[in-house]
Amino acid sequence: MEETTRIFGIRTVIEAIESNKDIEKVFIQKGLSGPLFQELNRHLKDGNYNISYVPVEKLNKLSKGNHQGVVANISPISFVSLEKLVEDSQNSSTTPLFILLDGLTDVRNFGAIIRTAECCGVTGIIIQEKGSAPINADTVKTSAGAVFNVPICKVNHIKDAVFHLQTYDIKMIAATEKTDDLVYDIDLKQAIAIIMGDEAKGVSNSILKAANYRAKLPMLGNIASLNVSVACGAFLYEAVRQRI
CATH class of the missing domain: 3.40.1280.10 (SPOUT methyltransferase, trefoil knot domain)
Incomplete structure (x- = not known):
């Protein structure tokens, strides 16, 4: 089992949600817009996610790649109901x-x-x-x-x-x-x-x-x-x- 995994990119985060991954937190760039972001937003509204809206500088520190305005932390464990x-x-x-x-x-x-x-x-x-x-x-x-x-x-x-x-x-x-x-x-x-x-x-x-x-x-x-x-x-x- 690995420690906390950090993923980035709108489509990647959408796929993680659709795969029922245990997402600890989602960081979203302030003012982000566009059809793909709207799709992500619909997914986030359907669940109870911990979301922070942050400046792009914060996302740049969290991820070295093309984050597209979205970074998420996935828990290293699976939670039970x-x-x-x-x-x-x-x-x-x-x-x-x-x-x-x-x-x-x-x-x-x-x-x-x-x-x-x-x-x-x-x-x-x-x-x-x-x-x-x-x-x-x-x-x-x-x-x-x-x-x-x-x-x-x-x-x-x-x-x-x-x-x-x-x-x-x-x-x-x-x-x-x-x-x-x-x-x-x-x-x-x-x-x-x-x-x-x-x-x-x-x-x-x-x-x-x-x-x-x-x-x-x-x-x-x-x-x-x-x-x-x-x-x-x-x-x-x-x-x-x-x-x-």
Whole structure:
């Protein structure tokens, strides 16, 4: 499996979309027009793609060839659907253990979380289609290749995934300092999903309200919070400890 592939040219990007490639992001030159671009635009409107309109100088840096005003990044992995992820977990002999990432944007933290998730036997990782860290060369490297072993799912909205998992009696545990409950006091042997937020804002309020539990780690020093990948690792290994 190769790292993130960058493709360029309007027809090439159209063919990638028609071949159902997992496209991470599409860069389009500002003011681009013409019949071929209109065809591409129709394809893009039919899907939920992450699009950036940029000056031509940006595209020239991204591609050495004749980009025709369009460059796209293709993910190095194939994502799984939420339905398949949950269905597979229900048919497994292992109690489900999911991770939901709410707004995480740092690729190295993402990679570190994937690596720890693989070591802890996580069932799958769920991220949001827009506004989440991409899976690129840095993600692959930081995960030490674990990105190819852990099922990853993209959804339109994390909140929808929360509600979907709850219909299968999978309990949502939001990692947040806005609680007095420690993660050690929660039953992690049941089917669970651990929700981690971004570095700055943490788990969003709407997700906190939807969660079954809120939990935190004890902070004994002067710094009020841990790096998100470290915190996620602590939560995961508490689940592993309880389960073994």
